[in-house]
Amino acid sequence: MRDPELHEPFHDLARQRETDRFGMWLFLASEIMLFGGIFAASIGLRVVHPRAYVAASQALHLWLGTANTAVLLTSSLLVALAVEAAKSGRPKRVAWLFIGAALLGLAFAAIKGTEYWLEYREGLMPGLSDAAIESGAQRLFMDLYFVSTGLHAVHLTIGVVLLLTLAARALADKLEGMTASNVALYWHLVDIVWIFLFPTLYLARPA
Amino acid sequence: MSATARLVVVWLALLVLLSSTVAATFLPLGHLRSGVAYGIAAAKAGLVLWYFMELRSEEGLTRLAGLAAFGWIAILFLMVAADYLARGWGF
Amino acid sequence: MRDPQPLSYLDAGHTLKSWFLTTDHKRIAILYLFGITFFFAVGAVAAALIRLDLLTPAPDLLTNEGYNRAFSLHGIVMVWFFLIPSIPNTFGNFLIPLMIGARDLAFPRLNLASWYIYMVAGLITLFVVISGGVDTGWTFYTPLSSVYANGHVVAALTAVLVSGFSSILTGINFIATIHKLRAPGMTWGRLPLFIWSHYATSLILVLATPVLAITLLLVAAERVLGLGIFDPRLGGDPILFQNLFWFYSHPAVYIMILPAIGVVSELVTASAHKRIFGYWFVAYCSLAIAGIGFLVWGHHMFVAGQSIYASAMFSFLSVAVAVPSAIKVYNWTATLYKGSISWDAPMLFACGFIGLFVAGGLTGLMLAMLAIDVHVTDTYFVVAHFHYIMVGGAVTAFFGALHFWWPKITGRLYPEAWGRVAAVLIFVGFNFTFFPQFMLGYEGMPRRYHVYPPEFQVLNVMSSLGASVLAVGYLLPLGYLIWSLFSGARAPANPWGATGLEWTTSSPPPPHNFVTQPIVTRPAYDYPPLSNEG
Numbered sequence: 001m002r003d004p005e006l007h008e009p010f011h012d013l014a015r016q017r018e019t020d021r022f023g024m025w026l027f028l029a030s031e032i033m034l035f036g037g038i039f040a041a042s043i044g045l046r047v048v049h050p051r052a053y054v055a056a057s058q059a060l061h062l063w064l065g066t067a068n069t070a071v072l073l074t075s076s077l078l079v080a081l082a083v084e085a086a087k088s089g090r091p092k093r094v095a096w097l098f099i100g101a102a103l104l105g106l107a108f109a110a111i112k113g114t115e116y117w118l119e120y121r122e123g124l125m126p127g128l129s130d131a132a133i134e135s136g137a138q139r140l141f142m143d144l145y146f147v148s149t150g151l152h153a154v155h156l157t158i159g160v161v162l163l164l165t166l167a168a169r170a171l172a173d174k175l176e177g178m179t180a181s182n183v184a185l186y187w188h189l190v191d192i193v194w195i196f197l198f199p200t201l202y203l204a205r206p207a
Numbered sequence: 208m209s210a211t212a213r214l215v216v217v218w219l220a221l222l223v224l225l226s227s228t229v230a231a232t233f234l235p236l237g238h239l240r241s242g243v244a245y246g247i248a249a250a251k252a253g254l255v256l257w258y259f260m261e262l263r264s265e266e267g268l269t270r271l272a273g274l275a276a277f278g279w280i281a282i283l284f285l286m287v288a289a290d291y292l293a294r295g296w297g298f
Numbered sequence: 299m300r301d302p303q304p305l306s307y308l309d310a311g312h313t314l315k316s317w318f319l320t321t322d323h324k325r326i327a328i329l330y331l332f333g334i335t336f337f338f339a340v341g342a343v344a345a346a347l348i349r350l351d352l353l354t355p356a357p358d359l360l361t362n363e364g365y366n367r368a369f370s371l372h373g374i375v376m377v378w379f380f381l382i383p384s385i386p387n388t389f390g391n392f393l394i395p396l397m398i399g400a401r402d403l404a405f406p407r408l409n410l411a412s413w414y415i416y417m418v419a420g421l422i423t424l425f426v427v428i429s430g431g432v433d434t435g436w437t438f439y440t441p442l443s444s445v446y447a448n449g450h451v452v453a454a455l456t457a458v459l460v461s462g463f464s465s466i467l468t469g470i471n472f473i474a475t476i477h478k479l480r481a482p483g484m485t486w487g488r489l490p491l492f493i494w495s496h497y498a499t500s501l502i503l504v505l506a507t508p509v510l511a512i513t514l515l516l517v518a519a520e521r522v523l524g525l526g527i528f529d530p531r532l533g534g535d536p537i538l539f540q541n542l543f544w545f546y547s548h549p550a551v552y553i554m555i556l557p558a559i560g561v562v563s564e565l566v567t568a569s570a571h572k573r574i575f576g577y578w579f580v581a582y583c584s585l586a587i588a589g590i591g592f593l594v595w596g597h598h599m600f601v602a603g604q605s606i607y608a609s610a611m612f613s614f615l616s617v618a619v620a621v622p623s624a625i626k627v628y629n630w631t632a633t634l635y636k637g638s639i640s641w642d643a644p645m646l647f648a649c650g651f652i653g654l655f656v657a658g659g660l661t662g663l664m665l666a667m668l669a670i671d672v673h674v675t676d677t678y679f680v681v682a683h684f685h686y687i688m689v690g691g692a693v694t695a696f697f698g699a700l701h702f703w704w705p706k707i708t709g710r711l712y713p714e715a716w717g718r719v720a721a722v723l724i725f726v727g728f729n730f731t732f733f734p735q736f737m738l739g740y741e742g743m744p745r746r747y748h749v750y751p752p753e754f755q756v757l758n759v760m761s762s763l764g765a766s767v768l769a770v771g772y773l774l775p776l777g778y779l780i781w782s783l784f785s786g787a788r789a790p791a792n793p794w795g796a797t798g799l800e801w802t803t804s805s806p807p808p809p810h811n812f813v814t815q816p817i818v819t820r821p822a823y824d825y826p827p828l829s830n831e832g
Contacts, residue, residue: 008321009401009479009810018266019404019478025269026470029276030508036280037512037542040287041527044538047291066229070222073251077218080259084210127524136526136533143525147516181261188260195251199244203228207235268477279505282592286608287541290596293605 001089002176017178024182028189031155035193038148042200045140052137057204059124059132060145061115065202068111069194075104076191079163079184086180094180095170101187102163105156112153116146145201152193159187217258224251306709306806321406322809327392328707329413330383333420337379340427342769344372348748349731349762355752365748366433367449373436374454378461379420381692382550385557386503387412387468389699390496392707394472396800396807397490399481399816404474412467419461426454435746437547440528440539444520452521455514462507462514465553469503472496481799483818490798490822491574494581495560498588502549502556506592510546513539537603544595552591555655555687556584558695559626562648565698566630568796569645570637573823576629583622590619600671609668616666623659627652638828640794643717647698650725654690658683661736676746679739682732690728697724697775704779705789709806712786716778723771730764797824 010016046053082097119125123132125146126139133139162183169175208216228247236243257263262270307324310316317325347368351359360368391409395402403409426432432449434442443451476497480489517539519525526532528539567574574580596604596612630652639645661683664670674680701717704710734757739745743754750758792801803812 008406009395009403011815015478018269019474021265022269022272022478023405023470023474025265025272026473026504027466029272030466030470030504032276032508033280033505034508034512036276036283037509037516039280040283040542040545041516041538043284043288044291044535044541047288048535049533062229062232066225069225073218073221073225076255076259077214080214081211083261084214126526140525140527140533143527147519147525147527151512151515185260188255191259192252192255195248195255196245199228199241199248203232203244204241205232207233207240276505279592283509283542283545286593286596287538289611290537290541290604290608293607296605296607 001086001091001094001170001180002174004176004178020178020182024185028185031189031193035148035151035196038144038151039196039200042144042148045137045144046204049135049137049140052135053141054204054206055134056138056141057202058206059122059138060202060205061118062202062205064111064115064118065198068108069198071104071108071111072191072194075101075108076188078104079187083181083184086175086177091170091173091175094175095167098163098167098170098180102160102167105160105163105187108156109153109160112149148197148201152190152197155190155193159183159190163187214258217254221251221254224254305804305808307809308709308806310809319410321402321410323391323395323403323406323409324707324807324811326409326413327388330387330391330416333413333417334380334384334388337375337420337423338384340424341372341375341380342772344368344375345765346769348372349765351748352750352758353755353762355750355755355758357749360748362748363433363448366435366746367431369746370433370435371427371431374432374458375423376688377436377550377554378458379416379423381554381688382461382465383416383468384692384696385561385699386472386496386499386553387416389492389561389703390468390472390499390557393703393800394475394493394496395479396706396803396811397493397798398476398479398484399799399812399818400475400479401810401812403471404479405471408467408471412464412471415467416461416464419457419459419464422453422457422460426450426457429453437543438514438517439543440517440520440536441530444517444528444539452518455518459511459514459518462511465503465507469500469507472500473504476500481816481818484799484816485818487577488818488820488822489581490560491563491577491580491584492560494584495556495563498584499553499556499560501585502553502588502591506546506549506553509542510550513542513546516542537599540599540602541595541604544598545592548595548598549588549591551684551687552587554692556587558651558692559584559587559623561695561699561702562630562651563626564796564798565644565648565695565702566633567823567825568702568794569642569648570634570639571795571825572633572637572828573821573825574629575632575635576625577822580626580629583625586622587619590615590622594619597666597671600668601675613666613668613671617663620659620663620666623655627656627659636828641718642701642714642794643712643721644698644702644794646718646721646725647694647701650721650728651691651694651698654686654694654725654728658686658690661686674739676744677739678735678743678745681745682735682739685732685735690732694724694728697721697772700775700779702794703800704782705793706800706805706807708783708786709789709804710782710786711789711793712775712782713778716774720771720774720778723767723774727764727766727768727771731761731768732764734758734761734764797822 006013078097078101082094085093120129123129124142126142166175166183224247228244231243262273307322429450432451432454434447476493516527520528527534528536594612594616596608597616600609665683704712738754738757743750789805791804799816
């Protein structure tokens with residue numbers, strides 16, 4: 001692993017490290033507020049149209065969503081293990097763990113794509129193929145579903161690109177521990193957003 | 208417990224929580240359903256934050272930065288929900 | 299033998315590259331200064347069109363659509379491209395490292411990225427302007443913006459969204475810097491109140507701006523994809539948009555005023571040569587304003603259809619948020635009392651601020667009262683209220699800061715007599731422009747209309763004439779400040795005899811701010827006691 005270098009305006013490495021880490025968490029805080037807006041919209045929808053919301057949730061593919069949740073949780077494990085490997089100075093291990101996590105990220109995207117395809121086929125896509133949408137509230141639910149999972153997918157894609165880029169750097173032994181752990185934090189945030197999206201969208205179904 | 212083992216145990220716990228939240232969907236919990244679902248989600252997020260994201264070894268200031276956003280977004284949730292709920296109360 | 303260190307950050311490189319690829323917070327502050335000055339001019343042209351059209355009750359200058367585009371442009375440009383970046387990104391950028399004794403901000407390259415993102419957003423805005431603008435108002439209310447409006451709405455939404463990212467990165471940079479880069483001995487209790495204000499502002503920047511981003515994204519998605527989240531025809535809720543929009547936009551007004559409040563604390567103490575009265579009150583009140591400011595957004599929606607219980611709660615909290623602001627006014631007044639006051643331009647601007655801020659704040663309290671608000675909502679009363687705070691407050695403080703720190707930033711002294719003239723002209727012009735608007739609004743003239751009953755014409759003409767005086771007041775500094783760059787006297791390190799680490803280094807400062815790292819041992823505002831204090 002590459003050693004960290006002191007750069008302006010810092011006088012010592014420990015302070016620089018603390019600041020880098022703190023800055024990354026501040027950025028994560030802003031991302032939480034970003035997704036919060038969508039969750040607020042879904043809260044509004046659920047309070048105003050409780051029965052339609054629950055019915056709409058039922059039309060989603062619960063088992064695919066569950067599989068996706070498991071996939072992301074596992075990718076988070078791999079990323080966390082990679083950070084441990086970075087701490088013990090094993091760049092090749094870091095690279096392979098990051099590649100594994102990125103592959104799981106791509107698996108997530110594939111499963112999500114399959115769901116989108118099924119929803120299109122089943123007539124649940126507002127605007128493009130919405131024969132099966134029964135109420136205005138269900139249409140709004142599907143709108144929020146596509147917007148929130150779409151925005152999540154954009155963040156996931158950025159994460160996959162970052163993981164693969166860092167894996168390449170790690171293979172060339174040019175990766176710094178701080179960079180690795182900051183990207184890891186970003187990936188875990190993508191996971192946490194999904195952890196909350198999952199019950200919001202998939203688990204509101206009737207018992 | 209080594210660091211690796213700890214992370215794997217947390218992962219197993221996360222999978223257990225995932226299974227239980229899906230199972231709970233099929234239970235007749237009535238009004239408690241969303242509370243249970245989000246409670247389990249919060250527990251999962253907490254495990255990810257504390258162990259995977261290493262908040263357990265970060266300084267207090269960093270922990271505050273991470274958790275403050277959740278508190279803040281709660282303001283938006285609570286007041287939007289309160290507005291919608293109160294609309295039907297009449298005057 | 300090596301060349302001696304350049305003495306001034308302005309001399310450390312004269313190429314374009316040394317400016318456009320700089321990571322020096324001081325140079326980035328100047329890059330921002332150019333940007334915001336340009337956008338102030340664009341917003342002012344829109345204001346001029348508005349005030350010219352309002353000289354007569356008939357719609358004779360602009361068409362209805364044209365008028366809508368004029369006030370929309372004025373609001374969008376002034377809020378996001380002038381007010382929000384004005385003090386934080388020029389004076390905050392320049393002064394925060396200096397005031398805390400650091401060599402730069404925590405993330406210098408991120409700082410440069412913030413500027414580039416701001417400029418990209420600005421270019422998109424220019425595109426929107428040139429292609430005719432939008433008629434949605436700066437508030438982008440749905441379903442007008444998401445379904446019915448003509449014009450490049452999506453481009454306008456994108457421009458604002460992109461500018462938001464610039465804000466978020468600035469906020470992250472400031473918070474990290476203030477926590478982690480204070481010089482030895484610079485405890486929280488010794489920080490200038492300018493820093494406390496900018497810290498509070500940064501909290502809002504980081505926590506509120508992302509909600510704006512997602513809201514505008516949803517509106518754009520609705521417009522492009524026909525989603526329906528905010529469209530009542532499809533079962534959506536336009537009030538949801540307002541809730542999300544104002545959750546950001548009310549804290550945003552505190553982004554615009556808190557830095558100005560920080561500036562005033564510096565101007566008042568330096569002009570009175572006296573320690574601030576009640577340091578911790580002012581410091582904690584900055585945080586309180588930021589915190590409570592997140593809880594009051596519903597006061598923009600009293601007549602929108604939100605529940606009466608929500609309105610009552612928001613009304614109560616809106617009254618509460620006035621308290622910390624009022625406390626600060628008392629603190630400044632008490633600081634001035636028995637001070638040894640220098641009546642230079644910065645002091646005149648600070649006094650102008652205090653008077654106009656109080657007027658704006660009191661009318662804000664009136665608007666917080668549900669019953670009054672129902673009468674004056676969407677009238678010129680509201681317009682006057684927020685211009686008293688934003689222009690009478692924030693812009694005045696911006697000019698005060700510009701004069702006070704001009705010697706530090708440029709190494710030149712501006713001509714003091716002209717500075718005083720500008721301050722007085724701005725104060726007089728401002729009051730003539732906006733006080734009549736309180737009366738117009740109370741008597742029922744709606745905002746965003748350019749057709750009005752003839753009995754309102756006298757007050758409108760007065761307002762427009764006032765605006766021309768105000769314009770002269772704003773143009774004067776452009777003249778004499780630029781003049782001073784070439785022919786002004788060279789400034790010493792501390793022309794005002796003020797406390798603060800920025801005054802201990804040369805004017806202008808060297809590239810890394812201090813020749814040797816400062817070590818702080820004295821409290822803030824450590825002025826010697828005045829002879830009448832015993």
